[in-house]
Amino acid sequence: MKLKNYIYGQWTEGSGEEVPLYNAVNGELVAISDTGGIDFRQALDYGRTVGYKNLSSMTFYDRGEMLKKVALYLLERKKKYYELSYKTGATHADSWVDIEGGFGTFFTYSGLAKRMLPNTPFWVDGDTQKISANGTFIGTHILTPSEGISVQINAYNFPVWGMMEKLSTSLLAGVPSIVKPATLGSYLTHAVFTDMIESGILPEGAIQLVCGEPGNMLDYVQDGDSVLFTGSARTGKKLKSLPSVSTNAVRFNMEADSLNCSILGLDAKPGTPEFDLFIKEVRNEITTKAGQKCTAIRRIMVPENLVDEVQNALGKALDQTKIGNPLNRETRMGSLVGKQQYEEVLKNVNLLKAETELIYDGQHELLDADYESGSFMSPKIFYNDKPFEKNISHDVEAFGPVSTLMPYRDAEEAAALAKRGKGSLVGSIVSNDEKFVAETSWKMASQHGRIFVLNRDSAKESTGHGSPLPTLMHGGPGRAGGGEEMGGLNGLHFFLQKTAIQGSPDMLTAITKVYQQGAAQKFSDKHPFRKFFEEVEIGDSLETAGRTVTEADIVNFSNVSWDHFYAHTDTTSLNGTIFDKTVAHGYFILSAAAGLFVSGKKGPVIANYGLENASFFKPVYAGDTITVYLTAKEKINRGVKGRNVPSGVVKWLVEVVNQREEVVCVATILTLVAKQSPFIELNFKNIRQRLHALTENSERKFGQMTPQMMVEHLEEVVRNSFGDLKATNFPEIPADKLEQLQDWLYTEQKIRPGAQYPLLKEGEMPALRYRNLDEAKEKLIEALKEYTIYYRENPSAEHYHPRFGTLNKEMMELFHRKHFTHHFEQFGI
Numbered sequence: 144m145k146l147k148n149y150i151y152g153q154w155t156e157g158s159g160e161e162v163p164l165y166n167a168v169n170g171e172l173v174a175i176s177d178t179g180g181i182d183f184r185q186a187l188d189y190g191r192t193v194g195y196k197n198l199s200s201m202t203f204y205d206r207g208e209m210l211k212k213v214a215l216y217l218l219e220r221k222k223k224y225y226e227l228s229y230k231t232g233a234t235h236a237d238s239w240v241d242i243e244g245g246f247g248t249f250f251t252y253s254g255l256a257k258r259m260l261p262n263t264p265f266w267v268d269g270d271t272q273k274i275s276a277n278g279t280f281i282g283t284h285i286l287t288p289s290e291g292i293s294v295q296i297n298a299y300n301f302p303v304w305g306m307m308e309k310l311s312t313s314l315l316a317g318v319p320s321i322v323k324p325a326t327l328g329s330y331l332t333h334a335v336f337t338d339m340i341e342s343g344i345l346p347e348g349a350i351q352l353v354c355g356e357p358g359n360m361l362d363y364v365q366d367g368d369s370v371l372f373t374g375s376a377r378t379g380k381k382l383k384s385l386p387s388v389s390t391n392a393v394r395f396n397m398e399a400d401s402l403n404c405s406i407l408g409l410d411a412k413p414g415t416p417e418f419d420l421f422i423k424e425v426r427n428e429i430t431t432k433a434g435q436k437c438t439a440i441r442r443i444m445v446p447e448n449l450v451d452e453v454q455n456a457l458g459k460a461l462d463q464t465k466i467g468n469p470l471n472r473e474t475r476m477g478s479l480v481g482k483q484q485y486e487e488v489l490k491n492v493n494l495l496k497a498e499t500e501l502i503y504d505g506q507h508e509l510l511d512a513d514y515e516s517g518s519f520m521s522p523k524i525f526y527n528d529k530p531f532e533k534n535i536s537h538d539v540e541a542f543g544p545v546s547t548l549m550p551y552r553d554a555e556e557a558a559a560l561a562k563r564g565k566g567s568l569v570g571s572i573v574s575n576d577e578k579f580v581a582e583t584s585w586k587m588a589s590q591h592g593r594i595f596v597l598n599r600d601s602a603k604e605s606t607g608h609g610s611p612l613p614t615l616m617h618g619g620p621g622r623a624g625g626g627e628e629m630g631g632l633n634g635l636h637f638f639l640q641k642t643a644i645q646g647s648p649d650m651l652t653a654i655t656k657v658y659q660q661g662a663a664q665k666f667s668d669k670h671p672f673r674k675f676f677e678e679v680e681i682g683d684s685l686e687t688a689g690r691t692v693t694e695a696d697i698v699n700f701s702n703v704s705w706d707h708f709y710a711h712t713d714t715t716s717l718n719g720t721i722f723d724k725t726v727a728h729g730y731f732i733l734s735a736a737a738g739l740f741v742s743g744k745k746g747p748v749i750a751n752y753g754l755e756n757a758s759f760f761k762p763v764y765a766g767d768t769i770t771v772y773l774t775a776k777e778k779i780n781r782g783v784k785g786r787n788v789p790s791g792v793v794k795w796l797v798e799v800v801n802q803r804e805e806v807v808c809v810a811t812i813l814t815l816v817a818k819q820s821p822f823i824e825l826n827f828k829n830i831r832q833r834l835h836a837l838t839e840n841s842e843r844k845f846g847q848m849t850p851q852m853m854v855e856h857l858e859e860v861v862r863n864s865f866g867d868l869k870a871t872n873f874p875e876i877p878a879d880k881l882e883q884l885q886d887w888l889y890t891e892q893k894i895r896p897g898a899q900y901p902l903l904k905e906g907e908m909p910a911l912r913y914r915n916l917d918e919a920k921e922k923l924i925e926a927l928k929e930y931t932i933y934y935r936e937n938p939s940a941e942h943y944h945p946r947f948g949t950l951n952k953e954m955m956e957l958f959h960r961k962h963f964t965h966h967f968e969q970f971g972i
Contacts, residue, residue, distance in 0.1 A: 145175045146333045149340060149352040151189040155181065162355055164330055167232035167478045168468050170516040174330040176355035183360040186321060186351055187368070190292035194319025194348025199288040201346070202263050204780045206315050207256025209344055214249035216342040217335060221246075224303065227331045229469040231302065232478030232518060237432045237469075240610070245307035245335075248629070251613035252311040255632055262780035264288075264317065267655045268641065278661045279647055285655060286639040288317030289394070291367030293638065294360065296382075298373040299325030299480050300435040302332040308629060309371050311613070314349060316638035318369070321351045321360070325374075327480050329354040362387050369394035369638060373437070376400060376622050396637055397624030398617065400540050402564035404442040405608060406557050406583065408574020413452050416599040421573040422453070424597060425546070426460040428609050429522050430476040434544035435484075438569050438609040441540055443524075444560050447550035454526070454548060458503050461522045467510025468517075474510050479518040479543055488520060488543035498535040499525040499547060524548055530560055537563040554579050558586035566621020571595040571608040592619030592627075658682055658776040658796060671775060672742040676791040676816040683775040687739035689802070692727050694765040700731040727763040732808050736799050740773040749815040752792055757810035761801065768802040776811060786889045786954075789818045821891055822960035823967060825931075827924060830963070834920045836972045843969055845896040852909055853966050854919040856900070859909075860962060861926040864942055864955050865933040873945040881948045888947065888957040894965040930959075 145161070147154040159179015166173050198206070217224075221242055228238035260266060266286040274280050293313045297305035306322050313320045324332035336352045339345060353360070364370060364387050372379045376399035382388065383395050405425055411417035428440040445453045469477045479485050495501075505521035512519060522544040527536045530549035551557045561570050561583075570591045574580050575598045584594050593615065595608050611617035616630030628634055644654055648661035664684035671683045701711050709716040710726050717724065733754075742748070763769060779792040793816045799808040823829065834854070841850050848856065876884070913919045934940060934952045941949050947958060 144173075144330070145177065146330060146354040148178060148181060148354055149336065149350075150181055150186045151351070152193070152347055157181065157355060160356075162326055164327060165481060166230045167480050167518045168230065168512055168516075170482075173227075173230050174333075176326050176329055178353055178355035178358060181353065181358065183358060184363045186353075187292050187294075187360070187363050190319040190321060190348055190351060191290070191367075192348075194292065194346075194350075195288070195290060195317075196348075197346035198314065198319055198349050199264060199290075199317040201317065202780075203256050203260035203266060203315065203317075204262040206317060207253045207260065210249040210256070210311060210315060211253035212344045213339055213342060214246045214253070216344065217246055217338055218243070220338055224331065224335055227334055228302075229477075231328045231331060231480055232433060232469065234469045234474055234477045236475075237477060240431075241301045241303045242335075244610075245301070245304035248304070248308045248311040248613045252315050255614075256315055257781065259632060259779075261656070262778070263656055265655075266639070267657050271651070271659055274645065280645065281648060281651055281659060281661075282643055282645040283651060283655060283659075284641055284643055286636070286641055289367055289369065289638050289640050291318070291365070291369065293318050293320040293369045293371060294323065294364060295320050296323045296357070296370070296372045296374065297325060297332075298437065299327040299484070300432055300437070302328035303335050305373060306332055306335070308611075308613070308617075310350065312629065312634040313369075313371075313638050314345075316635045318638040319349050319351075321353060323353045323357050323360070326355055327484070361385055364388060364393045365391050366393070369396070371396045371398075371626075371628070371637075372624075373398045374400070376624065379624055394637060396618075396626040396628065398437065398568070398619075398626045398628055399622065399624035400437050400542060401567040401619055401623040402441045402537060402540050403438055403567045403569050403571075403608075404444055404561045404564060405440045405571040405573065406551075406561065407443075407445040407449065407453065408572065408576050408579050409446050409553070410576040410579065411574055412449065413456070415575070416602070417573050417575050417597075418452075418456075420597055420599070420602055422456045422460055424571065424573065424608050425457060426464065427607065429461065429524075429544050429546055430464050431609065433477055433479050433520065434522075434546075435480060435542055436609050438611065439546075440571070440608060441546055442536060442560070442564065443546055443548045444530075444551050444557055445548065447552055450526075450548065450550050454502060454524070457524065457548075461503065461505055461524075464505075464507075464522070465510055466505075466507045466519060466521065468512040471510040476522075476544070477519075478512070479520055481518050484542070485518045485520060488541050488545065491539050491541035492523060492543075492545060494539045495525050495535055495541060495545070495547065498533045499527045502526045502548070520544060530563070531556075534563075537565070554582045555586075558583045561587040562590040564590065564622065566619055566623045566625075567591050568611075568617070568619040568623045569593040569595055569608060571597060573597045575599060590620060592616060592623060652681065656681055656777070658774055660796065660798075664772070664774055670742045671773065671795075672740075672748045672814075673744075673746050674816075675747045675819040676778070676780075676793065677819050678747075679775050679778060679793055679816065681775055681778065685740055685771075685773040687736075687771040687773070689768045689770045690735055690739060691768045692731075692735070692763055692765055694725075696731065696735075697725060697727050697765060700728050700734075704728065704730070706730075722762055724764055727765070727767075729757075729759045729808065732759070732763055732769065732799055733757065733797075733810060735769060736771045736797055736808070737812075739769075739771045740797070747817040749788060749790055749817055752813035752815050755794070755811040755813065757808070759808050761805055761807045763801065763807050769799050769807065770801075772796075772798040772800070774798075781815075786886060788889070789820070789891055790815045791818060792816070820960065821893070822964040825927065825956060825959055825963065827927060830927060831920075831924060833967055833972045834923070837916070837920075837970055839916055841970045841972070844971060846969055847908065848966075848969070850970060851911060851913070851916045851919050853969060854916065854923050855912055856909055857963065857966060858919065858923040858926045861923070861930050861959065864944065864950075864959065865930055865940070866942070868943045868945065870943050870949070876948055884947050885950070885954060888950075888954050888961070893968075894961055896969075 157177025157179040268284045295309045379397040503524035525547040527549040536547040618626040648659040652662040774796045776796040777794040
């Protein structure tokens with residue numbers, strides 16, 4: 144199979160020098176890569192124009208939803224990716240980290256976007272700064288997608304994860320990308336990429352793919368573009384120094400191989416949980432992906448009195464690791480990615496031999512494979528007896544199942560040895576001694592991007608030394624490249640332009656879509672808490688009535704809260720304080736403010752979601768009168784999981800003033816506000832009004848029911864919902880399926896036309912029970928009244944539904960709203 148490249152929106156076969164790609168396990172030809180004939184200048188321009196326009200116009204929230212949809216689409220097709228991954232020499236466990244770990248980065252960033260990012264194409268960063276004395280001139284910062292394209296050059300060890308973790312941040316930031324996987328395993332990247340395109344989820348120009356040599360692609364990068372490189376430090380430095388990169392201020396992020404270390408604590412003697420954890424962790428990092436990980440442990444640092452014990456225990460653990468064909472279920476370590484890589488590792492093994500002793504060279508028999516056809520290498524452990532004099536262990540990295548054991552005497556030496564790697568992605572400390580860990584970790588931190596601490600308490604849930612996580616930064620200083628990837632929302636900053644915005648409060652409110660203090664407020668007769676999420680506008684405001692604080696308020700709140708701080712309760716202790724007399728509690732002021740601004744009736748506001756930035760500026764004494772100004776400050780389009788009402792978060796600015804219009808308290812409260820439902824409300828007036836528009840001549844848009852059949856059907860279903868249908872009379876619904884069906888009730892998905900009514904056989908039509916349509920309408924209204932009264936009197940009642948199982952009051956109402964909407968849309972009423 145010849146791999147095609149996806150360039151300027153179409154699949155293109157190369158017309159240059161073909162590069163064969165072989166199965167790392169048996170040496171058979173898998174695919175051919177070829178990038179000849181690609182116009183890289185055109186490819187970059189296409190991304191900057193078409194891709195940038197389409198991506199940057201989307202909101203952060205919508206881009207997050209896009210990532211989730213892509214990840215779900217790929218997850219359904221994962222089986223074929225595993226089949227290809229085995230050909231790279233990866234075991235099932237290795238492949239899981241690469242494939243499903245890669246998809247996991249999309250899920251993580253989707254979740255972050257929907258929880259924490261705005262439903263706008265830009266992102267307001269940080270607090271507003273008051274620049275002028277009277278607050279008529281203020282400033283803040285916004286982040287917008289960098290106007291360019293991201294060229295992403297990935298390493299061969301993780302063909303899927305390497306692509307996904309970079310795309311997760313660039314796509315969420317709104318920046319188009321060209322993916323350049325390492326040639327050796329590009330057939331796996333190609334398969335996943337192909338499905339991303341075929342899904343139709345990504346906008347045109349969002350991503351492109353180059354399978355093979357990159358040619359002169361980087362000659363055409365320009366201001367606004369970015370380059371992300373994962374690979375050897377030598378290659379990375381060469382790319383970073385290209386004139387096109389250095390003179391055009393192209394953003395460059397490098398994540399290079401590094402000589403990561405793991406330190407066994409002085410306390411972790413044989414027989415302790417930490418000693419066993421250390422041996423297990425080192426073995427895993429040597430054998431996982433056959434040591435082909437930029438985060439693998441290359442330097443094993445142990446107390447000098449424990450060298451023999453560690454050597455013996457590690458040798459036994461490695462002896463038990465079965466090596467061979469990843470398709471064999473007993474295999475725990477696969478092959479290197481190819482013969483070329485095998486020769487490269489062997490060359491560096493020989494360099495290590497020149498200065499250090501090879502103390503373990505596994506002689507493993509392969510499972511369903513042989514050394515001649517495949518690219519297998521047994522694990523190898525070296526010993527550096529003088530690690531402060533012999534530098535080869537700190538300079539040369541054999542990118543395979545190879546590591547070096549070395550002794551240290553105390554925490555000072557351990558930290559010093561760790562730093563001799565001249566910059567690492569990760570260093571780990573395995574110890575239960577808090578003092579040792581604290582002293583070592585902060586001393587070695589300057590030369591490490593991540594420090595992983597393992598002991599008996601964290602072992603069960605630990606993700607391991609070698610696992611970068613989307614929510615934490617991945618990168619490291621010095622030799623590791625000085626780059627930063629992922630790290631939660633921080634990972635987006637690389638792709639975003641930060642711009643200071645200055646102006647009046649009204650202008651900044653208009654630009655940022657976040658209310659700025661001092662901007663015009665919008666007052667109306669409708670209470671802001673009576674508005675659905677979609678109806679709330681930034682600046683919607685409420686001025687409350689006043690409330691005079693009394694001595695009884697202060698005493699009562701002190702008793703209720705148990706807050707007997709002297710300033711609230713003891714007038715004799717106020718000498719020398721900032722208070723003239725006993726002062727109202729700050730939290731009473733907030734509580735009293737809430738009592739003034741809330742709307743007591745049930746409405747779109749579901750719950751208080753949180754409190755931010757509460758500050759108290761002036762004391763409130765008995766006799767003072769407080770008034771509250773409530774203003775809609777910001778809206779966050781929140782994603783909802785599970786059985787929750789679809790809603791968004793509204794941030795409200797709360798300003799509390801006294802009778803002299805002095806600000807005494809300012810806070811931001813967060814509320815969950817329900818979104819307008821696309822389904823009909825079950826109130827008699829609404830239903831009767833819609834039924835009035837239904838006649839015998841009403842034309843149906845789908846289905847076979849007549850108008851009267853439909854109304855009688857609705858009545859029957861309503862009565863069944865508080866009747867005595869029995870589960871034993873219907874086919875059993877599997878538990879996992881039942882849970883999915885009940886979760887569906889909480890979504891905004893409609894009943895699709897053609898759905899079968901479970902009380903009728905397929906093709907069967909209901910028999911009419913009433914004389915005419917008008918009588919059927921009245922019977923339906925009667926049934927609705929009985930239904931409403933029943934659940935008012937029996938709020939905890941549960942009844943069986945043949946499609947959705949046993950439903951409570953809330954779930955039953957959700958079903959009926961969908962059901963009425965479905966049939967009313969059937970006749971356009």
